Amino acid sequence: MRREIFGDEHELFRNEFRRFAAAEIAPRVAEWNRAGTTDKATWKKLGQAGYLGANAPEEYGGAGGDFLFDAIIMEELADIRAHALMVSLHSDICMPYLKEYGSEEQKQKWLTGAISGDVILAVAMTEPGTGSDLANVQTRALREGDEYVVNGAKTFISNGQISDLVIVVAKTDPHSVPPHDGISLILVEADRPGFRRGRNLDKLGLEGQDTSELFFEDCRVPVSNLLGQEGRGFKMLMNMLQQERLSIAVGSMASCRRALLDTIEYTRERQAFGKPIAAFQNTQFKLAELATEVEVGQAFVDKLLAAHVRGDEIVAEVSMAKWWTTDLQKRLTSECLQLHGGYGFMREYPISQDYADAAVQSIYAGTNEIMKVIIARKLGLG
């Protein structure tokens, strides 16, 4: 169905980015998947071509476009299964913290670098002992004179191996009541003494995406590395989650569509009992049901994209979209794998990768259970 949220300038941008991605990204995906990480040269090319700041302010080198430009990048990367390249994490999840809360000095130093592709960003919330219960983070950033001394361990951090700047969620006041009032966001450069990268973790899916442990051992940063105000970190995180969760839903729908289209093609070609498996009513009904859900999901996500660009507060609705679209993605990739028979289980068929990659979608950016907790609260329950 024709989507109504995009104007001519968006379509032009999509065509340009699609050409760039075909030339510079698609040929590298297999190599990244083998290496377990992307390469900085590609990030630099993305920056130089203007694809890391499509929605960032022009005075720092961005293109000053709306969020739909970034959504287009997410969709096109999902379409070529370039999940390794977490542009969305960099541009739509991390960069907004610098844009919204960075001092002028911080913006000049890091936002310009993030847009040009010289500074790759990561955000470190999760710790070995706590993920969903963010207020319980144990990492400390205690003030000593003009410095914060950071101590703690983070895990599952995307871009962990290649990041140049990490937004670290830490307690500046460990005794604060309520606990979330003691949380601040501290910017830590990767070359600071006391900062150490741990393992690039071995995962079920997202093979080319570096997901790492990070360690901070008496890591000293100047107080000018505090992002926003001390003790306001939790509130800042909550303010940014709307865009993060919407981004997951956008990518999820694009991945669903890719897997569905490939499966339709496969079932047309594969023969059983003298006819294409697409001729069996079971195949037709399964694909008809999934195609319906993809259209329903896309309509909802497009409605949310338009609302987000308008600046509406849609926390409950993006939470709905996050759990529903990622749940669909898991079901859809499972059904599509089944329709591939034994070939679906073979790594050489992309549907096997789609199935593995879908698993994490309901876990990160707030688990789907946490999404339902948020929705229930908005409904006035509990």
Ligand SMILES: Cc1cc2nc3c(=O)[nH]c(=O)nc-3n(C[C@H](O)[C@H](O)[C@H](O)COP(=O)(O)OP(=O)(O)OC[C@H]3O[C@@H](n4cnc5c(N)ncnc54)[C@H](O)[C@@H]3O)c2cc1C
């Ligand atoms: C590939 C990958 C990339 C990631 N990237 C990042 C990153 O860049 N930065 C970062 O900070 N983190 C990142 N994460 C971490 C991710 O955000 C967490 O894994 C997630 O928030 C869940 O936390 P947890 O793993 O500690 O699970 P837990 O919080 O221990 O949850 C375990 C289970 O309990 C359920 N549960 C917990 N609390 C409740 C509740 N109140 N009600 C009902 N059920 C509940 C959960 O839904 C889940 O099913 C990444 C994770 C992965 C796998």
